Amino acid sequence: xxxxxxxxxxxxxxxxxxxxxxxxxxxxxxxxxxxxxxxxxxxxxxxxxxxxxxxxxxxxxxxxxxxxxxxxxxxxxxxxxxxxxxxxxxxxxxxxxxxxxxxxxxxxxxxxxxxxxxxxxxxxxxxxxxxxxxxxxxxxxxxxxxxxxxxxxxxxxxxxxxxxxxxxxxxxxxxxxxxxxxxxxxxxxxxxxxxxxxxxxxxxxxxxxxxxxxxxxxxxxxxxxxxxxxxxxxxxxxxxxxxxxxxxxxxxxxxxxxxxxxxxxxxxxxxxxxxxxxxxxxxxxxxxx
Amino acid sequence: xxxxxxxxxxxxxxxxxxxxxxxxxxxxxxxxxxxxxxxxxxxxxxxxxxxxxxxxxxxxxxxxxxxxxxxxxxxxxxxxxxxxxxxxxxxxxxxxxxxxxxxxxxxxxxxxxxxxxxxxxxxxxxxxxxxxxxxxxxxxxxxxxxxxxxxxxxxxxxxxxxxxxxxxxxxxxxxxxxxxxxxxxxxxxxxxxxxxxxxxxxxxxxxxxxxxxxxxxxxxxxxxxxxxxxxxxxxxxxxxxxxxxxxxxxxxxxxxxx
Amino acid sequence: xxxxxxxxxxxxxxxxxxxxxxxxxxxxxxxxxxxxxxxxxxxxxxxxxxxxxxxxxxxxxxxxxxxxxxxxxxxxxxxxxxxxxxxxxxxxxxxxxxxxxxxxxxxxxxxxxxxxxxxxxxxxxxxxxxxxxxxxxxxxxxxxxxxxxxxxxxxxxxxxxxxxxxxxxxxxxxxxxxxxxxxxxxxxxxxxxxxxxxxxxxxxxxxxxxxxxxxxxxxxxxxxxxxxxxxxxxxxxxxxxxxxxxxxxxxxxxxxxxxxxxxxxxxxxxxxxxxxxxxxxxxxxxxxxxxxxxxxxxxxxxxxxxxxxxxxxx
Numbered sequence: 131x132x133x134x135x136x137x138x139x140x141x142x143x144x145x146x147x148x149x150x151x152x153x154x155x156x157x158x159x160x161x162x163x164x165x166x167x168x169x170x171x172x173x174x175x176x177x178x179x180x181x182x183x184x185x186x187x188x189x190x191x192x193x194x195x196x197x198x199x200x201x202x203x204x205x206x207x208x209x210x211x212x213x214x215x216x217x218x219x220x221x222x223x224x225x226x227x228x229x230x231x232x233x234x235x236x237x238x239x240x241x242x243x244x245x246x247x248x249x250x251x252x253x254x255x256x257x258x259x260x261x262x263x264x265x266x267x268x269x270x271x272x273x274x275x276x277x278x279x280x281x282x283x284x285x286x287x288x289x290x291x292x293x294x295x296x297x298x299x300x301x302x303x304x305x306x307x308x309x310x311x312x313x314x315x316x317x318x319x320x321x322x323x324x325x326x327x328x329x330x331x332x333x334x335x336x337x338x339x340x341x342x343x344x345x346x347x348x349x350x351x352x353x354x355x356x357x358x359x360x361x362x363x364x365x366x367x368x369x370x371x372x373x374x375x376x377x378x379x380x381x382x383x384x385x386x387x388x389x390x391x392x393x394x395x396x397x398x399x400x401x402x403x404x405x406x407x408x409x410x411x412x413x414x415x416x417x418x419x
Numbered sequence: 420x421x422x423x424x425x426x427x428x429x430x431x432x433x434x435x436x437x438x439x440x441x442x443x444x445x446x447x448x449x450x451x452x453x454x455x456x457x458x459x460x461x462x463x464x465x466x467x468x469x470x471x472x473x474x475x476x477x478x479x480x481x482x483x484x485x486x487x488x489x490x491x492x493x494x495x496x497x498x499x500x501x502x503x504x505x506x507x508x509x510x511x512x513x514x515x516x517x518x519x520x521x522x523x524x525x526x527x528x529x530x531x532x533x534x535x536x537x538x539x540x541x542x543x544x545x546x547x548x549x550x551x552x553x554x555x556x557x558x559x560x561x562x563x564x565x566x567x568x569x570x571x572x573x574x575x576x577x578x579x580x581x582x583x584x585x586x587x588x589x590x591x592x593x594x595x596x597x598x599x600x601x602x603x604x605x606x607x608x609x610x611x612x613x614x615x616x617x618x619x620x621x622x623x624x625x626x627x628x629x630x631x632x633x634x635x636x637x638x639x640x641x642x643x644x645x646x647x648x649x650x651x652x653x654x655x656x657x658x659x660x661x662x663x664x665x666x667x668x669x670x671x672x673x674x675x676x677x
Numbered sequence: 678x679x680x681x682x683x684x685x686x687x688x689x690x691x692x693x694x695x696x697x698x699x700x701x702x703x704x705x706x707x708x709x710x711x712x713x714x715x716x717x718x719x720x721x722x723x724x725x726x727x728x729x730x731x732x733x734x735x736x737x738x739x740x741x742x743x744x745x746x747x748x749x750x751x752x753x754x755x756x757x758x759x760x761x762x763x764x765x766x767x768x769x770x771x772x773x774x775x776x777x778x779x780x781x782x783x784x785x786x787x788x789x790x791x792x793x794x795x796x797x798x799x800x801x802x803x804x805x806x807x808x809x810x811x812x813x814x815x816x817x818x819x820x821x822x823x824x825x826x827x828x829x830x831x832x833x834x835x836x837x838x839x840x841x842x843x844x845x846x847x848x849x850x851x852x853x854x855x856x857x858x859x860x861x862x863x864x865x866x867x868x869x870x871x872x873x874x875x876x877x878x879x880x881x882x883x884x885x886x887x888x889x890x891x892x893x894x895x896x897x898x899x900x901x902x903x904x905x906x907x908x909x910x911x912x913x914x915x916x917x918x919x920x921x922x923x924x925x926x927x928x929x930x931x932x933x934x935x936x937x938x939x940x941x942x943x944x945x946x947x948x949x950x951x952x953x954x955x956x957x958x959x960x961x962x963x964x965x966x967x968x969x970x971x972x973x974x975x976x977x978x979x980x981x982x983x984x985x986x987x988x989x990x991x
Binding site: 141144145148149151152153155156158159160162163166169170216217218219220221222223224225227228229234237238239240241242243244245247248249250251252253254255256258259260263264280283284287311312313314316337340341342343344347348370371373374377378385388389392395396399400403404407411 | 702703705706709710712713714715716717718719720721723724726727730731733734786787788790791793794795797798799805807809810811812813814816817818819820821823824825827828829855858862886887888909912913915916917918919923943946947950951955963964967970971974975977978979981982
């Protein structure tokens with residue numbers, strides 16, 4: 131009897147310590163986010179000002195602001211979205227609403243998995259070979275955006291597919307029973323109820339696209355170009371590449387400058403991600419059926 | 420559209436209908452005819468293949484690769500498998516399934532959806548259709564002041580009546596009702612039954628029900644399904660007064676099994 | 678209006694044929710089906726196009742200058758040598774392998790631990806918060822990680838271990854581990870969540886503790902998903918470019934220890950592509966590295982997919 135109780139106590143202690151062990155592993159994984167953020171804010175915040183955000187880089191990029199890079203990133207992201215969102219939504223509609231269970235569907239899914247898994251620098255090589263050279267767009271916003279569009283296509287597809295599949299089958303059947311065509315059903319019932327989920331995916335894609343560096347290095351982003359792009363055939367500076375350049379390629383950069391750039395970049399990315407996450411939680415808690 | 424020679428010109432004729440899902444046979448050798456402007460009852464215990472049959476009648480089997488259909492179904496004399504535009508066929512056949520589905524749009528839009536898809540755009544015309552269909556489904560009085568609310572958030576019974584209103588908004592020639600009263604309270608059931616009796620002058624109804632007495636109240640003729648076959652088809656009153664060919668039919672209507 | 682039978686049937690048949698027209702909506706439906714099908718196969722088209730285009734640019738090198746034993750067994754990556762350029766990728770492969778290997782060694786225990794905690798122990802609120810943190814960890818762009826390696830980890834490593842340089846396998850490995858951890862955690866957690874609760878209840882009914890249940894029942898049942906998680910983490914680390922470029926020291930070298938600087942395949946392409954002339958031997962050699970990267974990640978993803986498919990079958 132006594133022995134059993136002692137064992138129970140020991141077990142209890144073992145259980146607790148195992149639980150704490152796993153918790154500390156989790157926290158060790160989560161802590162870097164906070165440390166990194168803290169450090170970037172601490173070291174980068176002092177340099178952030180309106181002049182920094184809206185000024186051109188000067189003195190060989192060792193002083194001044196980041197305005198051309200900021201505008202360039204926005205341009206690249208917008209063009210990439212224009213290219214990838216329609217294609218991604220179409221692909222997701224096909225996979226969710228039409229695709230039969232066959233080898234082709236499996237191949238498509240494998241293709242999506244690989245598009246997401248191929249190294250970003252390989253996407254960059256593809257962009258150079260296809261968009262810059264073969265299609266003759268040259269190093270331009272268009273080439274860079276298309277490269278990123280191909281690379282982030284899986285983000286839109288996966289998010290859209292999930293939100294389409296979250297619409298109950300019964301709604302589709304009710305619509306079909308009324309003699310609605312498949313497309314009428316998708317247009318009137320499925321898409322309207324999935325649109326917020328799709329938006330979540332798009333925001334996530336914005337965040338991915340804004341942060342990527344390797345795919346745009348050789349396809350459209352310039353090291354230093356203190357002008358705003360006039361058309362999609364122009365090159366442009368971009369936040370991500372700017373951070374790389376001033377922290378590795380340019381001598382005598384004051385310490386705060388790259389921290390400021392990194393802070394703005396990660397700010398854009400995390401704000402986008404947080405919106406996407408908040409949106410998702412809001413969606414989950416809102417009941418429409 | 421009233422025909423004076425109903426037996427020679429049935430609205431729907433089913434010959435040798437068999438249904439199987441993969442290798443599982445759920446229905447076989449079903450024959451019956453449904454005349455214009457009658458209420459045709461289908462009774463029988465669960466898993467008798469009744470619901471599967473309704474799915475075939477409006478070609479929902481086309482979206483289910485696993486579902487195999489044998490035999491022949493003629494709608495107004497034309498084999499339903501020969502329809503090139505099966506959406507047009509479905510528009511002529513309204514269906515109400517036992518689990519009510521209010522679409523996640525406003526009550527008004529739920530009922531106006533089918534007319535809109537048919538190309539009706541005029542607000543006045545739509546208003547008229549919505550009011551007429553909701554009234555017929557015995558729902559108008561409850562929702563007329565809140566037509567912009569989500570149809571999917573109505574109570575189960577109200578959603579069921581909304582589904583009926585939606586089926587009516589298609590202006591169908593044939594209405595398939597599958598155990599519509601499951602989610603509806605008795606009073607409303609009675610209201611809807613009255614509506615169905617009125618509708619009989621305009622359209623044809625196939626009423627699948629597990630309530631034997633409901634079939635007796637409403638149906639002109641009734642088919643008894645059991646274990647994947649159609650045991651008997653006859654004038655409803657005959658089934659209840661003992662004029663049956665098969666002992667199982669009598670046992671079922673008298674409540675010996677169910 | 679009571680038509681006789683002889684009149685009504687042809688009339689009805691005619692109106693029925695009229696009703697059974699392929700109307701505009703029918704054609705629009707077909708058109709949309711075609712359009713979304715194109716969208717659907719675009720994923721296959723793009724992945725094929727990637728392979729075709731990088732092969733097209735690299736094939737000149739593969740066909741003429743490529744020497745199998747030099748490429749895979751020589752450390753001499755001297756593409757810009759005036760007298761005799763050599764293209765030995767061994768050091769680059771070793772660089773990628775060492776950094777990825779170190780990263781995975783670091784990340785696997787923590788990721789699996791975190792996945793187990795989130796899936797099995799954490800109360801709902803905590804789980805929500807932890808998952809958001811993991812997601813934010815995944816969102817940090819690789820160039821920011823590289824910058825962190827360069828400006829924060831570098832001095833830290835020099836200080837802590839008293840070494841001359843902090844841009845090493847250790848630095849890049851830790852960074853890469855943090856980058857690969859979220860995907861491993863997420864997929865491993867999904868795999869654990871997919872284990873039916875009846876398994877756990879069954880084990881607990883037999884008197885197993887939580888811990889025994891996890892180790893004897895849940896983990897084995899989720900095995901395939903966990904393997905896939907690790908594989909995808911490896912793929913992530915293997916293909917990472919900017920962080921490795923900035924944090925690994927960028928010296929062509931087969932490392933002896935984690936305190937050596939190395940250079941990865943991806944980083945080599947990123948660093949050198951801008952300096953080469955289109956179509957030159959060096960340029961084509963970089964595309965050949967790209968082909969190698971593509972093929973390896975393709976097989977990693979394929980294997981992960983097959984392993985995951987294995988779970989669904991069983």
